[in-house]
Amino acid sequence: MEPFTDPTPFPEPAEPEYLLHLYITGATPNSTRAVRNIKDICEQYLKGRYELLIVDVYQQPELAQQEDLIGVPMLIKRRPGLVRRLVGDLTDHGRVLKALGVMPPANGQNGHE
Amino acid sequence: MQELTSLAAPVLPQLAKSPTGIEGLDEITEGGLPLGRPTLICGSAGCGKTLMGVEFLVRGIQNYNEPGVLMAFEETGAELAANVASLGFDLNDLQARQLLRLDHVHVDRSEIEETGEYDLDGLFIRLGYAIDSIGARRVVLDTIEALFSGFPNQGVLRSEIRRLFRWLKDKGVTTVITAERGEGTLTRQGLEEYVSDCVILLDNRVIDQITTRRLRVVKYRGSTHGTNEYPYIITEDGIAVVPVTSLRLEHSVSDQIDSTGIPALDEMFGRRGFYHGSSVLLTGTAGTAKTTLAAAFAQQVCKQGHRCLMFIFEESPQQLIRNMKSVGIDLAPLVAQGLLRIEASRPTLNGLERHLVTIHREVREFQPHAVVIDPISNLISVGNINEVRSMLTRLIDYLKVNNITALFTALVNTRTNQNEMTEEGVSSLVDTWISVRDLEGIGERNRGLSILKSRGMAHSNQVREFIVTEQGIELLDVVVGPTGIVTGASRLTQQLQEHAQHLATRQEVERRDRELERRRRVLEANIANLRTDFESVEEELRQINSEAETRQQTLLSDNRRIATATPPAAQAPAATPGEE
Numbered sequence: 001m002e003p004f005t006d007p008t009p010f011p012e013p014a015e016p017e018y019l020l021h022l023y024i025t026g027a028t029p030n031s032t033r034a035v036r037n038i039k040d041i042c043e044q045y046l047k048g049r050y051e052l053l054i055v056d057v058y059q060q061p062e063l064a065q066q067e068d069l070i071g072v073p074m075l076i077k078r079r080p081g082l083v084r085r086l087v088g089d090l091t092d093h094g095r096v097l098k099a100l101g102v103m104p105p106a107n108g109q110n111g112h113e
Numbered sequence: 114m115q116e117l118t119s120l121a122a123p124v125l126p127q128l129a130k131s132p133t134g135i136e137g138l139d140e141i142t143e144g145g146l147p148l149g150r151p152t153l154i155c156g157s158a159g160c161g162k163t164l165m166g167v168e169f170l171v172r173g174i175q176n177y178n179e180p181g182v183l184m185a186f187e188e189t190g191a192e193l194a195a196n197v198a199s200l201g202f203d204l205n206d207l208q209a210r211q212l213l214r215l216d217h218v219h220v221d222r223s224e225i226e227e228t229g230e231y232d233l234d235g236l237f238i239r240l241g242y243a244i245d246s247i248g249a250r251r252v253v254l255d256t257i258e259a260l261f262s263g264f265p266n267q268g269v270l271r272s273e274i275r276r277l278f279r280w281l282k283d284k285g286v287t288t289v290i291t292a293e294r295g296e297g298t299l300t301r302q303g304l305e306e307y308v309s310d311c312v313i314l315l316d317n318r319v320i321d322q323i324t325t326r327r328l329r330v331v332k333y334r335g336s337t338h339g340t341n342e343y344p345y346i347i348t349e350d351g352i353a354v355v356p357v358t359s360l361r362l363e364h365s366v367s368d369q370i371d372s373t374g375i376p377a378l379d380e381m382f383g384r385r386g387f388y389h390g391s392s393v394l395l396t397g398t399a400g401t402a403k404t405t406l407a408a409a410f411a412q413q414v415c416k417q418g419h420r421c422l423m424f425i426f427e428e429s430p431q432q433l434i435r436n437m438k439s440v441g442i443d444l445a446p447l448v449a450q451g452l453l454r455i456e457a458s459r460p461t462l463n464g465l466e467r468h469l470v471t472i473h474r475e476v477r478e479f480q481p482h483a484v485v486i487d488p489i490s491n492l493i494s495v496g497n498i499n500e501v502r503s504m505l506t507r508l509i510d511y512l513k514v515n516n517i518t519a520l521f522t523a524l525v526n527t528r529t530n531q532n533e534m535t536e537e538g539v540s541s542l543v544d545t546w547i548s549v550r551d552l553e554g555i556g557e558r559n560r561g562l563s564i565l566k567s568r569g570m571a572h573s574n575q576v577r578e579f580i581v582t583e584q585g586i587e588l589l590d591v592v593v594g595p596t597g598i599v600t601g602a603s604r605l606t607q608q609l610q611e612h613a614q615h616l617a618t619r620q621e622v623e624r625r626d627r628e629l630e631r632r633r634r635v636l637e638a639n640i641a642n643l644r645t646d647f648e649s650v651e652e653e654l655r656q657i658n659s660e661a662e663t664r665q666q667t668l669l670s671d672n673r674r675i676a677t678a679t680p681p682a683a684q685a686p687a688a689t690p691g692e693e
Contacts, residue, residue, distance in 0.1 A: 033229070070264075071234075072232065089228070090228045
């Protein structure tokens with residue numbers, strides 16, 4: 001991704017560290033819960049370092065095939081590192097953080113990828 | 114769709130069906146799969162489940178103008194397209210024409226992290242979008258069970274799958290769901306619980322090293338259906354299911370006659386040949402010229418300008434042509450004219466079903482007047498007796514329905530005279546049965562031919578000896594000896610004997626004639642003698658008479674002279690001499 005020709009030494013001003021896409025289906029309980037959960041997590045652990053895009057698949061059904069969606073809500077972590085796909089309403093914060101590669105500060109269980 | 118509904122509802126509204134377009138399957142299901150409902154196709158690996166699904170879609174597009182969606186959980190679109198390209202299905206072209214949508218659903222457990230409650234709305238939206246975007250009427254979900262490997266939460270999955278089928282039903286699309294067969298259950302994940310309308314089971318089994326694929330309609334709610342296991346094969350044109358028989362014995366019959374190709378054999382039939390469209394069985398032990406008889410028939414058919422199709426399982430076409438030429442049956446020009454087609458294959462090359470389908474296909478394509486299969490008994494090497502019998506039943510039915518004269522040859526066991534499947538299994542199906550056999554006498558073997566049955570016409574009851582000459586087959590006249598019909602050398606002996614006897618009789622007659630002649634001559638000689646005797650006696654007597662007369666005259670004249678000398682007794686000149 002890093003362009004060789006880019007003269008600026010630090011890329012962070014343009015792009016935040018975390019790029020997250022959340023696909024939901026309208027206003028179902030799962031979807032609303034997922035939106036609330038991801039917002040909480042981001043604000044709590046990734047403040048200022050993330051970009052979150054929430055997509056309602058009902059509005060753009062062609063995305064479902066494009067993104068290979070099956071279970072929803074689906075959170076896709078595009079950056080950093082490997083793309084990870086998290087299905088569910090994100091209630092299990094521990095698993096979400098682990099999958100996102102964010103160290104939960106409270107518990108000492110740090111999972112290496 | 115509308116036409117279908119109206120078609121299927123003449124009296125009472127019956128279950129509307131969506132024709133699959135798969136050869137034979139629509140006959141078994143009596144019209145196709147339930148329209149607008151899901152159908153489960155289950156089977157073990159290598160049964161052709163995916164292929165059946167794809168063919169259902171492609172035929173729907175090609176034959177019934179119903180666009181379709183294929184949701185593949187195991188193969189990617191490109192893989193699928195490549196796999197079915199060999200069958201002549203161009204999926205890419207259909208996709209470009211907006212008649213088909215392929216959607217590969219990639220399910221990978223390692224990529225998915227469950228973080229809470231979820232549902233499968235994503236799948237619904239994808240499917241719904243795909244269906245709506247091309248107005249699909251048919252949907253295939255190829256092995257939806259793959260989801261079970263990706264999503265550990267079975268409770269969610271099961272309720273979602275149930276909801277999916279319900280939703281598909283509500284959308285009114287005819288759906289085919291494929292599933293892997295499980296141990297003791299129809300499907301590994303028990304999908305049959307959710308799909309209750311129609312379940313088709315595919316089976317792939319190996320018996321005696323020969324694979325047979327079979328299809329069975331396990332259930333079909335709201336409709337009658339064929340309940341048997343039907344063999345099916347995967348051919349170059351897709352799946353072909355072979356219905357046991359589509360025949361209800363109501364085929365039309367012909368009054369025309371097909372000659373056997375051998376004039377003397379024609380003579381043995383009351384109407385000088387076989388009925389057109391009938392089936393003829395020619396059984397015989399090894400080396401009894403069955404093939405030659407069959408070739409003579411084929412030649413005759415072609416000579417009359419009709420097409421004939423020969424399936425041979427023992428020789429190559431060239432070999433057959435060469436061999437037949439040696440007995441005066443020249444098939445090569447007929448092949449060149451396109452009147453005769455010879456298809457040779459080893460029986461073991463294919464399973465029985467494939468043979469059957471090949472024959473069907475060839476017949477459909479070539480439209481022959483007559484079909485010769487030489488020999489059917491060889492097919493037994495690729496199946497057990499029951500299978501061969503059922504296959505032959507289907508074949509005979511098929512040919513009869515199409516009004517094609519069929520001639521089958523079959524080898525029967527020489528020594529034990531144990532009649533193999535051909536006789537007991539097929540003889541009741543055929544209309545005409547000719548038996549050729551060895552007539553073994555003292556130090557030689559001759560061929561005899563007889564007609565065992567011939568439905569619908571009188572036939573000779575004689576066993577006729579025949580010989581294969583350079584001019585073809587010749588039936589010899591019947592020679593009856595002291596112990597019955599004689600053949601071969603004894604026929605010659607008999608003929609010689611008869612000749613000698615005839616000669617002797619003639620000589621005897623001649624001898625008698627001569628004897629008679631002699632006697633006649635003796636008689637005539639005797640008659641001549643007697644006549645001579647008689648004549649001499651007669652002459653003598655006559656002489657005596659004349660002498661007596663002369664004497665009398667003399668006496669009379671003397672008397673007269675005396676009278677004239679003595680005048681008184683004057684007037685009694687000649688009348689009175691007697692009184693004197």
